[in-house]
Amino acid sequence: MNFARVNGARAAQELSTAVALTRPSYHRTAEFAPLTFVGPPAVPRAAWSGTSLLMSPDAPTGFATARAWPRLDARSMVALAPTPAGRWMWFLDQEGGWGGGMRLGRFRHDGDGGDAEVLLEPGEQITSVAFHPRFAENGLVFLGTNGPRAGKPRFSRLVRYKVSDGRPDPATRLVIIEWPSDGHNGGGIAFGADGMLFVTSGDGTSDSDKDRVGQDPRTLRSKILRIDVDHPSPGKPYAVPADNPFVSDDRFAPETWAYGLRNPWRLTFDAESGQLWCGENGQDAWEYAHLVRRGANYGWSAYEGSRRFSTTRPVGPTPVTPPTLEFSHAEFRSLTGGVVYRGKQFPELSGAYVFGDFNTGRIWAAKHDGTKLEWLRELIDTPLALTHITADADGEIVLADYGSPRANKPTSGGVHRLVRAGPVVAPAAPFPRRLSETGLFSDTARLTPAAGVLAYTINAPGWHDGATGAHHLAVPAGGTIDINGKTWEAPDGTVLVQTLSVAGRRIETRVLARAQGDWAGYTYVWDAAQRDAALADKGGADLNLRDGQPWRVPSRAECLMCHTREATFSLTLREAQLNTGDQLARWEAMALLHDAAPRPAGSRRRAERGADDYGEQRVAPATTLLPRAPAQLARYAAAADQTASLDVRARSYLAVNCAHCHTVSGGGNSAMNFEWGVPPDRMQTIGQPPEHGDLGISDARVVAPGAAGRSVILPRMAVRGPGQMPPVASRASDPEGVRLMAEWIQSLAP
Secondary structure (H helix, E strand, O other): OOOOOOOOOOOOOOOOOOOHHHOOOOOOOOOOOOOOOOOOOOOOOOOEEEOOOHOOOOOOOOOOOOOOOOOOOOOOOEEEEEOOOOOOEEEEEEEOOOOOEEEEEEEEOOOOOOOOOOEOOOOEEEEEEEOOOOHHOEEEEEEEEOOOHHHOOEEEEEEEEEEEEEEEEEOOOOEEEEEOOOOOOOOOEEOOOOOOEEEEEEOOOOHHHOOOOOOOOOOOOEEEEEEEEOOOOOOOOOOOOOOOOOOOOOOOOOEEEEEEEEEEEEEEEEEEEEEEEEEEEEOEEEEEEEEEEOOOOOOOOOOEEOOEEEOOOOOOOEOOOOEEEEEEOOOOEEEEEEEOOOOOOOOOOOOOOEHHHHHHEEEEEEEEEOOOOOEEEEEEEEOOEEEEEEEEOOOEEEEEOOOOOOOOOOOEEEEEEEEOOOOOOOOOOOOOOHHHHHOOOOEEOOOEEOOOOOEEEOOOOOOOOOOOEEEEEEOOOOOOEEOOOEEEOOOOOOEEEEEEOOOOOOEEEEEEEEEEEEEEEEEEEEOOOEEEEEEEOOOOEEEEEOOOOOEEEEEHHHHHOOOOOOOOOOOOHHHHHHHOOHHHHHHOOOOOEEEEEOOOOOHHHHHHHHHHHOOOOOOOOOEEEOOOOHOOOOOOOOOOOOOOOOHHHHHHHHHHOOOOHHHHHOOOOOOOOOOOOHHHHHHHOOOOOOOOOOOOOOOEEEEEOOHHHHOOHHHHHHHHOOOOOOOOOOOOOOOOHHHHHHHHHHOOOO
């Protein structure tokens, strides 16, 4: 072995060695023999080769997606816009997910993305890009923005730049119109056929319209605005068109074209039909899109879509218009507006509005003749986090993918195309319609796992309306689970199984299957004889158990409301859940785990500075061993585990039941962060005012230290119906969980 002598911090360093080195560096792997740690004796692991669950139970639709511009260096893609001449595609990309810095760039339409260049980094969020209809003459481009990125107050703005030599000139930046906005910012923009510019604004908050602007006709918020950017009026860089619907009504902001919108995320205008479509993000239970009507009131926040949201909030001066398209959260979670298709590749979609969903990745199309909906159907279920669906210079569909900023990996966003699916190859076996056909159990009635399927236990079960759970894991032959920090990632071909039972009777078996980097969720409902279970419908089901207890079988979309990208989908494959008894030691002995140690600190920066100097920098080899002994790893505690402290039990409860949504970029629609290990002052919960209403509680806080009665988290947990937590797949509250949280809140120092 070699030893080095390291002198004091201010002294010159000395390299001491007992053997001759060809070069004075300890990083030259050729100078040393490898040292291998063998770990515990290997335990044989039976192979599981089931593949039928990796198919789809749905008939092929004929559509697929393919990565476009494969050499494009994308982080989290937000929006795309082809230049009017069609030579370039402009893009908006975000560094590291929500809250990160944004860049406006471009790449050649006929290239592979390797020529991408950054055009602008404005220090604020950018939502949309629109080129002036006479861009070839005036070189004007418009951006929908919100900022500043750091600090408050924040404003949403429509800004204009003059493009010179293909680049927006920062010196020409002009704010056309702005309004205060710190959440639900809108920012969609689209030119109409007459050259008037439509701009969307949201309610400007991150909660349930706490400023009550949704039905306020005077504000610029919660609107679709229509302005004339070519003929500014005195003192303004725009004019109000004389044919706006409320231009002579003193009750309204004259810029108003339509109002009552929560977060109108995407706006598109179809010149051929004259249709203006707006995709809007809903609140508690519904997502929707509007074929926008002049002067329409879309109801927020008295209504959520076509349903009453608040009976105490008055409706505005005009009647409420229901959405053109409306989906419950059993189908959609965060609707991403799209574009009316006018390309040549898919004649069956001509004139249809193509749109999708950020959370599930599903892409749909709807054909509307301006009077009635002609048809509506799902085109494809993709693994993409869809932030924008639009058309390229040829009118063909392109898709902006936000990637997975929280998956312990570099963000994997990019741009994809909608393409024709290849020839359909009949699967070796049809998708299993019964649990006994999945190959997971050798004896389904007894839940006896098949060869290669492992039963496993967890430390802190989640709340499932009083049900107990049995867990099984199937990893394909030769597959290993990657240890990426506290969350672990399974390989393609993995199946996770949870069987839920109430009063000793099995109700359903929920299955998560991973294929091509994406997870899909299915549920099998047990028969009365308790011998087998049948595949539930795609939309889920509502049951009544033997004692009359209502039970929700989640839809496949509802599965992904909890099994989110940011939670890396698998909620039990994490260090703190699996670290129980000798379970991890047994998995380690089976070589089921794969710990690829991170690169040494600074090695990436060194490599960027000079690959020749540091090309032989050593990196720790991959290993099947745990990174630390189980006693040194994290461990959740069950709510009833009196051997654990109150704080550990409460934080475990929040991590298991809430953190998959209430985390950074988790889709929980609030700033709360319940992840395990987050310091209390970063949870954005303790002492914080509620963002989704105070439920009539005086001086309410999400968690009011020492005052359970002022903590809205407790009634959210206790009630069932609008505003309940968790929001899906639960029809009964958890009394023990509520008591645990109340006790924890009371223990916190005011």
